[in-house]
Amino acid sequence: xxxxxxxxxxxxxxxxxxxxxxxxxxxxxxxxxxxxxxxxxxxxxxxxxxxxxxxxxxxxxxxxxxxxxxxxxxxxxxxxxxxxxxxxxxxxxxxxxxxxxxxxxxxxxxxxxxxxxxxxxxxxxxxxxxxxxxxxxxxxxxxxxxxxxxxxxxxxxxxxxxxxxxxxxxxxxxxxxxxxxxxxxxxxxxxxxxxxxxxxxxxxxxxxxxxxxxxxxxxxxxxxxxxxxxxxxxxxxxxxxxxxxxxxxxxxxx
Amino acid sequence: xxxxxxxxxxxxxxxxxxxxxxxxxxxxxxxxxxxxxxxxxxxxxxxxxxxxxxxxxxxxxxxxxxxxxxxxxxxxxxxxxxxxxxxxxxxxxxxxxxxxxxxxxxxxxxxxxxxxxxxxxxxxxxxxxxxxxxxxxxxxxxxxxxxxxxxxxxxxxxxxxxxxxxxxxxxxxxxxxxxxxxxxxxxxxxxxxxxxxxxxxxxxxxxxxxxxxxxxxxxxxxxxxxxxxxxxxxxxxxxxxxxxxxxxxxxxxx
Ligand SMILES: Nc1ncnc2c1ncn2[C@@H]1O[C@H](COP(=O)(O)OP(=O)(O)OP(=O)(O)O)[C@@H](O)[C@H]1O
Ligand SMILES: [Mg+2]
Numbered sequence: 152x153x154x155x156x157x158x159x160x161x162x163x164x165x166x167x168x169x170x171x172x173x174x175x176x177x178x179x180x181x182x183x184x185x186x187x188x189x190x191x192x193x194x195x196x197x198x199x200x201x202x203x204x205x206x207x208x209x210x211x212x213x214x215x216x217x218x219x220x221x222x223x224x225x226x227x228x229x230x231x232x233x234x235x236x237x238x239x240x241x242x243x244x245x246x247x248x249x250x251x252x253x254x255x256x257x258x259x260x261x262x263x264x265x266x267x268x269x270x271x272x273x274x275x276x277x278x279x280x281x282x283x284x285x286x287x288x289x290x291x292x293x294x295x296x297x298x299x300x301x302x303x304x305x306x307x308x309x310x311x312x313x314x315x316x317x318x319x320x321x322x323x324x325x326x327x328x329x330x331x332x333x334x335x336x337x338x339x340x341x342x343x344x345x346x347x348x349x350x351x352x353x354x355x356x357x358x359x360x361x362x363x364x365x366x367x368x369x370x371x372x373x374x375x376x377x378x379x380x381x382x383x384x385x386x387x388x389x390x391x392x393x394x395x396x397x398x399x400x401x402x403x404x405x
Numbered sequence: 406x407x408x409x410x411x412x413x414x415x416x417x418x419x420x421x422x423x424x425x426x427x428x429x430x431x432x433x434x435x436x437x438x439x440x441x442x443x444x445x446x447x448x449x450x451x452x453x454x455x456x457x458x459x460x461x462x463x464x465x466x467x468x469x470x471x472x473x474x475x476x477x478x479x480x481x482x483x484x485x486x487x488x489x490x491x492x493x494x495x496x497x498x499x500x501x502x503x504x505x506x507x508x509x510x511x512x513x514x515x516x517x518x519x520x521x522x523x524x525x526x527x528x529x530x531x532x533x534x535x536x537x538x539x540x541x542x543x544x545x546x547x548x549x550x551x552x553x554x555x556x557x558x559x560x561x562x563x564x565x566x567x568x569x570x571x572x573x574x575x576x577x578x579x580x581x582x583x584x585x586x587x588x589x590x591x592x593x594x595x596x597x598x599x600x601x602x603x604x605x606x607x608x609x610x611x612x613x614x615x616x617x618x619x620x621x622x623x624x625x626x627x628x629x630x631x632x633x634x635x636x637x638x639x640x641x642x643x644x645x646x647x648x649x650x651x652x653x654x655x656x657x658x659x
Binding site for chain 2: 203206207208228231232234235236238240241242243244245246247251255256258259260261301
């Protein structure tokens, strides 16, 4: 198939307004297969809007977007077969247990052995003990892990993660990062949005900054760093960061 | 229609039926208000109301009480739909390769099941209070058919605020006028006792013909044209509400 060679995501001249508010004003970018692409932007930059258009939840006003080779406007059903979305706010069914949530998604993706899929994912995301409990009783981090686990069902080739670590403690954050890296190692294309620069630095093969409706820079971390004057050499005492201290004190292996 | 429509609807129906079995209070609250009304009308006002027949007042008012049960029960459909929209699980379903309208149909069918249970509970209480009917199997089936059609019609109305409301109160406020409608009908007193304009409204609104048809089926008197007017109202409301609900839905997902 020709789609195998094409980039996983191609976006050209994407525009979207909410009434007067011109949120996206011509967004262009491409995401290579199997890579992790970070879309950076401050609050209200339009990251969620872009992700919703790519996941067929919202229609663009202008421009084109292809996901896995399929046009989001005219081949929405094919796009939905190719993707999985983890929205900005954890979308789990609070009244069902964690395991039931996973089984539900596996059924809706028309997979065989939904029970086994659910058990494997519970194990992988350290939720086995909590699997039988109502998701309403989960902590924020557990809920986010369940949310991401639900997104992995059916091994879609492309995954959208909208601010996957907002509101998580450092330890849960690292666990999510770990999961994202594993996905990419298996060849999944990941588009994630974030407000945290270190998250993009840690994870992404390429980083794009969305600002005032356009992508103002797009490149690898090294390329972005070259946009600034060369690093000066300074001697400073290496203090542990607060994150180092926290992680040492709570003593996790992650 | 997607080839997975029936399978997906069944899976999602299982999900929301589970919601109901885990919070059976929604069915109990639905049944309590009409039961309280029935107690009040029969034991407080009943003695003063002359219906022009010598059978007990509970026989006279049960049809209206059943319609009030449905009118208060469908508010939960709006509520459940609203919670799905707000919690993001709706978007998750919409971004998956699932038949898109299955999400709505599952809620509608759940409403039907929940309301039928409430109706049975209310009818059982009426029996304890002395309700008696000489209706045969076919008359009972006809009553059930009318009530099912009425529930479906009102449920599709409930879908509209469920999809478009901004607050939870907004999602359920629409049901108050529907609960009130039976009071301006032949449900509790004969319309002949009402002053001119009220009587005109009462005699030409849907509840009166539905109540009269059910009452005639219960008492074994000829149903006359009332049943056809009742059916026409139910089907008419159903079609219009369905069209508006689908339009709201399409706007929501585009
Ligand atoms: N449905 C909507 N109706 C009107 N305006 C909207 C709607 N959704 C988003 N907006 C506005 O569009 C702008 C972009 O929103 P968007 O959610 O895409 O930003 P974001 O980059 O994801 O922000 P955040 O980092 O806060 O999640 C914001 O100003 C927001 O208020
Ligand atoms: Mg956002």
